[in-house]
Amino acid sequence: MVSQPKICRSYTPESWERICRRCGKCCLIKLEDEDTGEIYYTNVVCRYFDEEKMACSVYEKRCELVPSCLKLSPGNVDKLKWMPKTCAYRELFEKSPSPVHSTIKGRVVSERDVPEDELEDHIVDWEDL
Numbered sequence: 001m002v003s004q005p006k007i008c009r010s011y012t013p014e015s016w017e018r019i020c021r022r023c024g025k026c027c028l029i030k031l032e033d034e035d036t037g038e039i040y041y042t043n044v045v046c047r048y049f050d051e052e053k054m055a056c057s058v059y060e061k062r063c064e065l066v067p068s069c070l071k072l073s074p075g076n077v078d079k080l081k082w083m084p085k086t087c088a089y090r091e092l093f094e095k096s097p098s099p100v101h102s103t104i105k106g107r108v109v110s111e112r113d114v115p116e117d118e119l120e121d122h123i124v125d126w127e128d129l
């Protein structure tokens with residue numbers, strides 16, 4: 001049996017939040033293949049993402065407004081395999097820092113501007129995800 005590594009350090013809410021690099025990658029709309037469970041990333045970003053500030057514009061209410069938005073914590077980061085590989089939390093958990101850090105700025109369209117039935121057309125291969 002392979003045991004999962006755990007994040008042992010304890011974090012205050014503030015120190016946990018400071019780990020985020022505000023790359024915006026986790027705010028991309030993802031589609032799941034119902035048959036295989038495979039996750040596909042699109043170049044469409046959540047309607048509440050503020051690309052100027054590179055931050056969620058409704059951060060405190062995000063889970064109410066977007067029920068599928070998951071709140072990351074030291075207790076669940078190990079389960080979120082769909083998080084981008086270069087996510088600061090995933091790197092911390094997997095102890096696999098990546099040499100290059102990029103953001104989605106200037107590379108996305110807002111969910112507000114894309115009809116739901118066109119999301120599939122926006123699946124892209126993010127090489128730096």
Ligand code: SF4
Pocket residue numbers: 019020021022023024025026027084086087088089
């Ligand atoms: S992918 Fe990770 S580092 Fe990037 S914005 Fe999301 S939580 Fe922060």
